[in-house]
Amino acid sequence: MLQQQAGKLSDGRPTHECGVCGVFNHQDSAKLTYFGLYALQHRGQESAGIVTSDGTKVAMHKNMGLVPEIFTEEILQGLKGHLSIGHVRYSTTGASNITNAQPLMVSHKGTTLAVAHNGNLVNSIALRNAMEEQGSIFQTTMDSEVVLHLMARSTHLGLETALKNTFTSLQGAYSLLLITEKTMIAVRDPDGFRPLCLGKLKNGGCGRAGGWVVASETCALDLIEAEFVREIEPGEIVIFQESGIRSIFPWPKQDTHFCIFEQVYFARPDSEIFGISVYQARKRMGEILAREAKIDADFVMPFPDSGNYAAIGYSQASGIPLEMGVIRNHYVGRTFIQPTQSMRDFNVKVKLNPVRSFLKDKRVIIVEDSIIRGTTGKSRVRALREAGAKEVHMVVSCPPTRHACYYGIDFPDVNQLIANQKKIDEIAQYLGLDSLHYLSLEGLVKATGMTKKNFCLACFDGEYPVAPDRTFRKDALG
Numbered sequence: 001m002l003q004q005q006a007g008k009l010s011d012g013r014p015t016h017e018c019g020v021c022g023v024f025n026h027q028d029s030a031k032l033t034y035f036g037l038y039a040l041q042h043r044g045q046e047s048a049g050i051v052t053s054d055g056t057k058v059a060m061h062k063n064m065g066l067v068p069e070i071f072t073e074e075i076l077q078g079l080k081g082h083l084s085i086g087h088v089r090y091s092t093t094g095a096s097n098i099t100n101a102q103p104l105m106v107s108h109k110g111t112t113l114a115v116a117h118n119g120n121l122v123n124s125i126a127l128r129n130a131m132e133e134q135g136s137i138f139q140t141t142m143d144s145e146v147v148l149h150l151m152a153r154s155t156h157l158g159l160e161t162a163l164k165n166t167f168t169s170l171q172g173a174y175s176l177l178l179i180t181e182k183t184m185i186a187v188r189d190p191d192g193f194r195p196l197c198l199g200k201l202k203n204g205g206c207g208r209a210g211g212w213v214v215a216s217e218t219c220a221l222d223l224i225e226a227e228f229v230r231e232i233e234p235g236e237i238v239i240f241q242e243s244g245i246r247s248i249f250p251w252p253k254q255d256t257h258f259c260i261f262e263q264v265y266f267a268r269p270d271s272e273i274f275g276i277s278v279y280q281a282r283k284r285m286g287e288i289l290a291r292e293a294k295i296d297a298d299f300v301m302p303f304p305d306s307g308n309y310a311a312i313g314y315s316q317a318s319g320i321p322l323e324m325g326v327i328r329n330h331y332v333g334r335t336f337i338q339p340t341q342s343m344r345d346f347n348v349k350v351k352l353n354p355v356r357s358f359l360k361d362k363r364v365i366i367v368e369d370s371i372i373r374g375t376t377g378k379s380r381v382r383a384l385r386e387a388g389a390k391e392v393h394m395v396v397s398c399p400p401t402r403h404a405c406y407y408g409i410d411f412p413d414v415n416q417l418i419a420n421q422k423k424i425d426e427i428a429q430y431l432g433l434d435s436l437h438y439l440s441l442e443g444l445v446k447a448t449g450m451t452k453k454n455f456c457l458a459c460f461d462g463e464y465p466v467a468p469d470r471t472f473r474k475d476a477l478g
């Protein structure tokens with residue numbers, strides 16, 4: 001008899017982070033935000049929430065689970081109003097609870113304020129400690145709650161001053177949305193770590209002029225047929241009100257530090273972020289990798305969906321055919337019943353199955369987008385060997401990931417990052433490979449068409465653009 005034990009489909013890859021979507025001036029704002037979150041589901045699968053306002057009354061619904069599991073037609077109909085913000089969240093197991101689901105909402109002196117945050121505030125613990133000393137009471141363990149407290153302290157000075165005071169005292173990564181009864185606000189930190197884009201809706205329904213959408217990625221705009229206008233600039237605060245929209249720039253101009261891992265792995269390939277097509281950047285990573293790592297092999301293959309687009313680029317640039325040596329089961333849910341007897345590599349096998357007859361006696365190049373712990377890679381290589389592959393080589397479309405991220409990506413502890421603990425030939429040996437090659441840092445940046453100084457590369461080179469708080473807790477990710 002099978003034991004009814006829920007296992008989690010964790011494949012040892014880095015987990016994201018969060019996604020945000022907000023709609024201003026549309027009669028169906030909740031529904032559009034729902035679809036926006038649906039498109040951003042890859043940025044967080046633990047919880048989701050939407051806050052709406054009709055100009056006087058604010059409503060909220062949030063819960064644990066995936067977007068379509070949380071919102072029904074009836075729930076969306078109850079979320080009335082022409083402005084709304086929404087959030088999808090990933091969190092580590094310890095803090096995966098409804099209290100920490102976003103948006104976070106508070107009432108202060110007759111005004112309601114809610115926040116949906118993507119990123120990580122590196123000075124939130126210091127700010128929080130100081131505020132708690134002064135008597136503030138926090139309801140969650142989220143760094144994002146600090147934003148609400150700071151705003152509440154300055155609201156008597158007027159909206160723009162409150163925004164300036166709040167955000168110039170924060171450090172770290174934040175692409176976030178705020179909502180009050182009548183106003184929506186979009187903020188992107190001056191480094192621009194996380195993406196945030198602005199779109200325009202054709203019309204707002206009920207005689208409203210066209211509405212506005214702000215979302216983490218352009219794929220959310222595409223789904224709700226909003227036209228991409230531009231990115232929210234690093235260091236820009238956009239205020240959406242009945243009277244119109246306006247921007248303020250409270251920080252002096254500085255270099256950007258876009259998270260290059262968004263291009264490597266996190267963002268959806270059909271999005272355009274930091275002004276670059278993710279699909280094309282990934283393909284170019286593969287092309288450059290083919291020039292940097294020349295290997296004699298029968299075919300190139302990704303393990304879907306990691307490495308898909310870099311594999312296309314590698315194949316086209318090297319002339320080695322692209323094949324699908326493993327087939328993905330698209331119907332695997334997030335949890336499953338564990339087998340009673342020990343089945344080695346069950347988590348990998350339930351999702352991906354090698355095509356045995358095709359792999360037999362072949363020399364294979366696997367294209368991966370990253371190696372984090374190495375546990376997944378080891379299982380994958382073993383599966384190909386067991387299917388009869390004669391040689392297994394691996395190329396990775398980024399450099400070795402040796403350092404922690406303090407800006408909103410949940411990498412494991414550095415002691416669990418295999419590239420922090422082992423040299424490249426030792427990693428190859430651990431994974432059971434004939435050879436292992438990483439894309440150079442220069443090659444990675446070149447693939448984006450931008451320069452090194454545009455990006456945060458800290459998880460590869462250890463140079464942190466904003467001094468990290470090394471006591472940072474994973475449960476504070478937003």
Ligand code: SF4
Nearest residue numbers: 259261405456458459
């Ligand atoms: S450390 Fe790495 S994952 Fe984190 S923001 Fe920088 S580039 Fe992105």
